[in-house]
Amino acid sequence: MSNLHEECGVFGIYDFDGKDVASTVYYGLFALQHRGQESCGIVVCEDGMFYSHKDMGLVNDVFDDLTMKSFPEASMAVGHVRYGTTGGTNRTNCQPIVVNHQKGKMAVAHNGNISNAYELRNELELSGGIFHTTSDTEIIAYIITRERLVNTSIENAVLESMNVLDGAYSLVIMSATKLIAARDPRGFRPLCYGERSDGTYIVASESCALDAVGAKFVRDILPGEVVVFDDNGITSYTKHCNTKEKKTCIFEYIYFARPDSVIDNVSVHTARQKAGMILARKDHIKADVVVGVPDSGLDAALGYSKESKIPYGIGFIKNKYIGRTFIAPKQEERIDKVRIKLNPVKETVEGKVVVLVDDSIVRGTTSGQIVKLLRDAGAKEIHVRISASQFVNPCYYGTDIDSRENLISCHHSIDEIAKIIGADSLMFLENDELCELIGNNNYCAACFDGKYPTAIPNTKKNRFEMPLSKRQDK
Numbered sequence: 001m002s003n004l005h006e007e008c009g010v011f012g013i014y015d016f017d018g019k020d021v022a023s024t025v026y027y028g029l030f031a032l033q034h035r036g037q038e039s040c041g042i043v044v045c046e047d048g049m050f051y052s053h054k055d056m057g058l059v060n061d062v063f064d065d066l067t068m069k070s071f072p073e074a075s076m077a078v079g080h081v082r083y084g085t086t087g088g089t090n091r092t093n094c095q096p097i098v099v100n101h102q103k104g105k106m107a108v109a110h111n112g113n114i115s116n117a118y119e120l121r122n123e124l125e126l127s128g129g130i131f132h133t134t135s136d137t138e139i140i141a142y143i144i145t146r147e148r149l150v151n152t153s154i155e156n157a158v159l160e161s162m163n164v165l166d167g168a169y170s171l172v173i174m175s176a177t178k179l180i181a182a183r184d185p186r187g188f189r190p191l192c193y194g195e196r197s198d199g200t201y202i203v204a205s206e207s208c209a210l211d212a213v214g215a216k217f218v219r220d221i222l223p224g225e226v227v228v229f230d231d232n233g234i235t236s237y238t239k240h241c242n243t244k245e246k247k248t249c250i251f252e253y254i255y256f257a258r259p260d261s262v263i264d265n266v267s268v269h270t271a272r273q274k275a276g277m278i279l280a281r282k283d284h285i286k287a288d289v290v291v292g293v294p295d296s297g298l299d300a301a302l303g304y305s306k307e308s309k310i311p312y313g314i315g316f317i318k319n320k321y322i323g324r325t326f327i328a329p330k331q332e333e334r335i336d337k338v339r340i341k342l343n344p345v346k347e348t349v350e351g352k353v354v355v356l357v358d359d360s361i362v363r364g365t366t367s368g369q370i371v372k373l374l375r376d377a378g379a380k381e382i383h384v385r386i387s388a389s390q391f392v393n394p395c396y397y398g399t400d401i402d403s404r405e406n407l408i409s410c411h412h413s414i415d416e417i418a419k420i421i422g423a424d425s426l427m428f429l430e431n432d433e434l435c436e437l438i439g440n441n442n443y444c445a446a447c448f449d450g451k452y453p454t455a456i457p458n459t460k461k462n463r464f465e466m467p468l469s470k471r472q473d474k
């Protein structure tokens, strides 16, 4: 409910027996749908031929029975769900991107944002490069292709490309004979692989997608690692591992990832519970009930309740059938957008002092509407507790936290924000408490603390929609 969008989800399968791999990708993408709802796509490789279908919309809308039957039985496939953070929202930017080059074919699915996209694309365009899309993924595909022409294998091309690419990229790449998983040296975005009992390998953004297709989690792809799946089994390349400090996005744990996923050996559900527990430990409110804002506030609310011994209650029922593509009511329709998505449970909150736990406050508008829902349902006092620190900086690594102007914490004190959203009190986590969520300091929290792990990129979501001469301003 926080007005933030996830980035993307990637999925790949290597099946020695060559069966209906497209269906597995379809179910895997379903499990990753929370990471991107704008568009999705599947590319299947059968005997060196690529069969692709991608379009705008949710997995369920883009793939019907007929489309799924059109995919051949095959041994490899890759899939992608997208929320665009570089490049416009249109069919051209759907992924996976397929490239035909002198040495064959390649499909690329990408999660993250490369931070030197602006410089790389300018350089490529000025040397005659032609781009079909406005996303940074095509830049990655271009660089890998360029390297492939002078390298003996696709994996060497990927390894060489990693010398050039900077920023966040978790990639699943498919050639005519290989499936490749690559994670940037800082490991901003998650990426893992698993195995089915029949020996089929699955690569996915999150472990919840492995569970969904019956694969056993094997391990996370290490930051900087390239893993190749082919007829010889698995080969790992660690040339880029430990070349940069690990900086996994802390907000994956707080909001983006599914709570049933495990990222780099830390359960997302546990991390969220811990966030709630930290809030409870430093709080002195004598409340009657703790409620969470669905979905990502629920685990933290449970943690708060456990630690404080204040009973946990179901504060809201969320309409499960509303996706991101939901058409918001016009102002003259006098219909409350938030009320369509969430309905408060009066019995839980009426006449009570309520602790309301949510994952973040961005502009404050949605938080204000949620607080009002509880007030209208009869809550006596509402104390808002946020299981993250305050957003004060944009993110350049694959999310849409993009402008200080829109971040309420950049313009108001905590007491002022409480007043604006109509809460009786408000509390955030402190930056130095975030490490407790995952038990180490190897994370990026730049949107909270301004400590960017890379140079600050010269990039904006729609920058590549413009000709080169108009892309100059920061």
Ligand code: SF4
Binding pocket: 188, 248, 249, 250, 251, 252, 394, 395, 396, 397, 398, 399, 401, 444, 445, 446, 447, 448
């Ligand atoms: S800036 Fe924030 S959202 Fe972006 S990668 Fe870092 S922690 Fe995650």
